[in-house]
Every structure is written in C-alpha cells, then in structure tokens.
Amino acid sequence: xxxxxxxxxxxxxxxxxxxxxxxxxxxxxxxxxxxxxxxxxxxxxxxxxxxxxxxxxxxxxxxxxxxxxxxxxxxxxxxxxxxxxxxxxxxxxxxxxxxxxxxxxxxxxxxxxxxxxxxxxxxxxxxxxxxxxxxxxxxxxxxxxxxxxxxxxxxxxxxxxxxxxxxxxxxxxxxxxxxxxxxxxxxxxxxxxxxxxxxxxxxxxxxxxxxxxxxxxxxxxxxxxxxxxxxxxxxxxxxxxxxxxxxxxxxxxxxxxxxxxxxxxxxxxxxxxxxxxxxxxxxxxxxxxxxxxxxxxxxxxxxxxxxxxxxxxxxxxxxxxxxxxxxxxxxxxxxxxxxxxxxxxxxxxxxxxxxxxxxxxxxxxxxxxxxxxxxxxxxxxxxxxxxxxxxxxxxxxxxxxxxxxxxxxxxxxxxxxxxxxxxxxxxxxxxxxxxxxxxxxxxxxx
Numbered sequence: 001x002x003x004x005x006x007x008x009x010x011x012x013x014x015x016x017x018x019x020x021x022x023x024x025x026x027x028x029x030x031x032x033x034x035x036x037x038x039x040x041x042x043x044x045x046x047x048x049x050x051x052x053x054x055x056x057x058x059x060x061x062x063x064x065x066x067x068x069x070x071x072x073x074x075x076x077x078x079x080x081x082x083x084x085x086x087x088x089x090x091x092x093x094x095x096x097x098x099x100x101x102x103x104x105x106x107x108x109x110x111x112x113x114x115x116x117x118x119x120x121x122x123x124x125x126x127x128x129x130x131x132x133x134x135x136x137x138x139x140x141x142x143x144x145x146x147x148x149x150x151x152x153x154x155x156x157x158x159x160x161x162x163x164x165x166x167x168x169x170x171x172x173x174x175x176x177x178x179x180x181x182x183x184x185x186x187x188x189x190x191x192x193x194x195x196x197x198x199x200x201x202x203x204x205x206x207x208x209x210x211x212x213x214x215x216x217x218x219x220x221x222x223x224x225x226x227x228x229x230x231x232x233x234x235x236x237x238x239x240x241x242x243x244x245x246x247x248x249x250x251x252x253x254x255x256x257x258x259x260x261x262x263x264x265x266x267x268x269x270x271x272x273x274x275x276x277x278x279x280x281x282x283x284x285x286x287x288x289x290x291x292x293x294x295x296x297x298x299x300x301x302x303x304x305x306x307x308x309x310x311x312x313x314x315x316x317x318x319x320x321x322x323x324x325x326x327x328x329x330x331x332x333x334x335x336x337x338x339x340x341x342x343x344x345x346x347x348x349x350x351x352x353x354x355x356x357x358x359x360x361x362x363x364x365x366x367x368x369x370x371x372x373x374x375x376x377x378x379x380x381x382x383x384x385x386x387x388x389x390x391x392x393x394x395x396x397x398x399x400x401x402x403x404x405x406x407x408x409x410x411x412x413x414x415x416x417x418x419x420x421x422x423x424x425x426x427x428x429x430x431x432x433x434x435x436x437x438x439x440x441x442x443x444x445x446x
Contacts, residue, residue: 028334029354031412035065053079057088064092067327067337067418069099069317087113091120095415098123099317099325101440103130114143119416126321132160148221152236152253155219159251161203161238162284167247169303175294180345181266181425182289183273184296187243189214193274196266197289197296199324200341200422201227201278204239204254207263210274211237211256218256225255226323227276228344229407229422232257244277247298252281266345276343279322288434289342291425307434307443314393314442316340319415326423326442328392331359337419338392339407340442348397348426349390350406353383355420361385363404382406390427395444397427 028036039062046055060075073096079089094109106127114121125144128137138153177183182197188206191214195204202225206216219236234255242249254275263273286305288297299305317325324340330349344350356362363383382403389398407422434443 028358029352032066032358032418035062035418038062039066051082053083053086053089056082057086057092060092061088061416064095064417065413067335069096069417072096087117091117091123094120094127095123095417098127098130099319099417101130101318101437103127107131107133114140118143118145122320129321130318132156134160146223149223149236151220152223152238155238156251156253161251161253162281163250164284164300165248165250167245167300170297170299171245171247173245173296173298175296177267177270178291178294180347181343182291182294182296183267184244184277186277187241188239188274189216189241194267194271195274196276196343197282198227198276198341198343199279199282200229200339200343201225201276202322203278203280204242204252205234205259205276205278206237206239206254206256207259207272207274208256209258209260209272214274216240216254216256223255226320226411228341229350229411231408242281244296244298247285249281249284262345279324282435283322283437286435286437288432289425289428290432291428292430292432305434308445311443311445312394313436313439314395314444316440316442318440319417319419325419326392328390328423330356330361330390330421331388332391333359336421337417338421338423339419340424341422342425342428344403344406344422344424346401346426347403347406347422347424348400348429349387349421349423350382350403351421352407352409352412353404354409355407355412356385356387356402356404359387361387361402361404380405390423392423392427393444395427395431397429401426 042058042062046059049055056075056079060072063072076089076092079086090109091113094106097106110120110124114124121140121143125137125140134153134157138150141147141150173184175182176185176194183194184197185192186195217238217240219238221236223234223236224231225234234257237254237256239252239254242252259273267273285298314326319325326338327335328338329336363385382405385402385404387400387402390400412418432445436443
C-alpha cells in the first residue's frame with residue numbers, strides 16, 4: 001500500500017534536516033543551530049504519528065523559526081484539516097495571513113486567542129490596525145503591550161488619519177538630497193521643512209524642535225516604534241497638515257523624538273531635518289522611489305502605471321504592523337528574510353555581527369575604532385563592513401556598504417520567524433523602486 005503523500009514529505013524533510021546538520025561549510029549563529037536542532041527533534045517525534053496535531057504543530061513552529069514559511073504553511077493547513085480549532089495552528093495561520101496582508105482573515109483566525117497567547121494578541125492588534133479598526137485595536141492594546149497608544153487610537157476612531165484633501169492623480173517631489181538618505185522638502189503645518197522618506201518607519205516621526213515650533217497637536221501617551229533596526233520611544237502626536245507637492249493630507253499620526261544627532265548624520269552642515277515620512281502614509285498612494293532621477297512619485301490608487309521593459313518584480317510580505325519584508329541572500333548563502341528600511345544612513349545592508357560572521361564578513365581594524373552612525377542613532381557602535389554580494393529576487397548588488405550591528409539581535413526572532421538583516425537605500429542605488437500594494441511586489445527598474 002503506498003504511503004500517504006504527507007508522510008513521504010515528512011520523511012524527505014527529516015532527511016534534509018539530518019544532512020543539513022552535518023554540513024559545516026556554513027556556521028550560523030547558535031540561535032539558528034538551536035532552531036535546526038528543534039526541527040530535527042520535532043520531525044523525529046512526528047515519525048509514525050502523521051495524524052497527531054500537536055506533533056505537527058511542533059514541526060510547523062520549528063519551520064517558522066527558520067523562516068521556511070511556505071513549508072510551515074503546508075504543515076499548519078494539514079493540522080487544520082485534522083483539528084480546525086487547534087489553537088497553535090490557528091495562531092500560526094493567522095500570523096501567515098497577516099504576512100500575506102490578509103488582515104481580515106488573520107483577525108478571524110486570531111480572535112479568541114489573544115488572552116492566552118501574547119504573540120497572537122500582537123498579531124490581532126496589527127490585523128485591526130491594518131483594517132483601520134481603531135476602537136477594536138484600542139480595546140486590546142494592553143494585551144499587545146501598546147497601552148500607551150490607546151488615547152491615539154481612540155482619537156483616530158473619531159476621525160481617521162491621512163485624509164487626502166487635495167491633489168491631482170500624480171505628483172512628483174524632487175529629492176532635496178539623496179545620500180546618505182533620501183530627503184524631500186514638504187510643508188508641515190504650513191512651513192517648508194526637510195523630511196526623510198523611510199519605509200522602515202510606520203507613521204510620521206517628528207523632531208521635538210519642529211513639534212514645538214510648528215505647534216503639532218500632542219496626544220497623551222507614548223509609543224514604542226521600530227526604526228533604523230531598533231526600538232525607540234516616541235511621544236504621540238497628530239500633524240494637522242502635510243503637503244507633498246500638490247497633495248495635501250490632514251490628521252497624520254506621528255511620534256515625537258529628538259532627531260538632532262540623526263539630522264547631523266544625514267544632513268551634516270545643513271538645516272535640521274524635521275522628521276520622517278513612513279510606510280503608512282506611502283500606502284495611501286502608489287509610490288515610486290526613483291534613486292536614479294532623484295525624485296519621489298506619488299500616484300492616487302488606480303492611476304495607471306506602466307513599468308519599463310525588463311523590470312524585475314520582487315515579492316514582499318508585511319510582518320507585524322507593517323514591516324516590509326523580502327527574501328534574499330548574502331554571498332549566495334542561505335535564504336534570509338530582510339526588512340526594508342530605507343532610512344538607515346549610508347547603508348545598503350545591516351545585520352547583527354553574528355549573522356555577518358556566518359558569511360566571513362568582518363569589519364576592518366579602522367572600522368572598529370572610528371565613530372559610527374549607530375552611536376548616534378542607538379547609542380551603541382556599529383561597525384562598517386563591505387558585503388561581497390547581496391541578492392534579492394533577480395536583483396543583485398556587489399561590494400555593498402553595510403553596518404554590522406545595525407539590526408538588533410533582539411529583532412531576529414521578534415515575530416517568532418527568523419529575519420537576519422535589513423535592506424536599505426544603497427541597495428537600490430541608481431534604480432526606480434515602485435510599490436505595488438495590490439500584488440505585494442516591489443517593481444525594480446534599472
């Protein structure tokens with residue numbers, strides 16, 4: 001009698017894991033090796049019990065820790081066929097639905113798990129934010145360790161954010177500067193200021209001096225934001241008016257923090273940068289970051305856009321609340337999840353030192369003793385490295401400037417799924433990058 005297809009797949013997986021355990025040509029950091037060992041044990045314990053939901057859950061969770069997302073999805077679908085109410089499978093399928101930007105499905109799977117599973121609570125919170133269910137998100141904010149955002153969310157429930165009140169179908173905003181990060185000149189509450197464009201920020205980030213000078217509306221509470229590879233604390237606020245070329249927006253949520261040292265890093269001997277434009281605002285448009293022609297293009301949803309012949313399409317996922325994530329490799333090594341944060345100064349790729357160690361990438365002696373951007377942004381040193389090659393889909397770049405330490409080690413397993421690096425603007429140098437929110441692809445043109 002032929003063995004079931006799923007049992008054969010598990011056997012093949014076991015063989016792969018065992019062989020991988022003996023391959024020593026790459027030496028990942030201890031946490032990765034531990035995750036590999038967990039997968040070996042989970043597969044071994046599942047042998048002979050292909051219908052046991054708990055054993056299969058262990059295999060799926062171990063696969064997710066290694067960022068083997070597609071394989072994990074198949075395992076959790078198998079569990080769902082055995083027991084549709086299995087809580088681990090529901091939580092993981094909800095997480096994967098969130099990654100695929102299907103927040104309504106994620107919410108339906110996660111609802112009811114939030115009281116007993118902190119990660120399910122965080123994913124449910126993110127799913128409600130993506131759907132702009134502000135009041136529902138406010139109600140579970142304490143379970144998601146986001147109680148400091150409750151007042152802001154309740155305010156957004158009264159009047160939604162990012163209202164586009166004027167503008168044509170398409171607007172072009174020239175870069176005032178394109179290196180070490182892209183800066184544009186905008187009007188914030190009626191005053192011309194410089195702001196960075198950073199896919200790694202969520203909402204706006206406003207410098208504390210600009211906040212006071214321009215009378216930005218404060219909102220009670222504080223938020224913890226993920227920015228430049230680490231977590232930072234901001235005070236809540238609402239920017240009343242923001243003008244990007246001919247586009248006028250009202251009620252833009254913001255976090256307020258001091259950007260003085262960061263401004264010296266990204267605009268030395270120039271005017272102080274007033275803030276950062278994040279991904280939530282960009283998602284209101286079909287945007288293009290044109291690093292070749294040095295401009296930001298914003299199109300209203302539905303406005304026709306035709307990429308040039310030969311454009312590459314790179315699939316992306318949205319992790320957490322809105323962390324734009326792609327898959328690639330360093331020096332043709334293993335498959336890595338990378339979060340795209342275009343606002344890290346002078347950077348193409350950043351990673352914890354233990355990740356670069358795996359590929360034999362180490363900072364030189366001068367890089368270890370000279371001042372780094374990390375000391376400015378996070379209070380601890382980064383070290384400059386040159387990465388021999390980075391590939392993302394059909395796009396590759398060699399001899400890429402990077403920062404060792406630019407992604408906190410604590411961020412590697414933030415979502416229970418391994419991500420090893422951040423990808424920044426220098427990787428896209430001399431290219432046009434368009435964000436297709438409907439197809440979840442980066443359209444990259446040379």
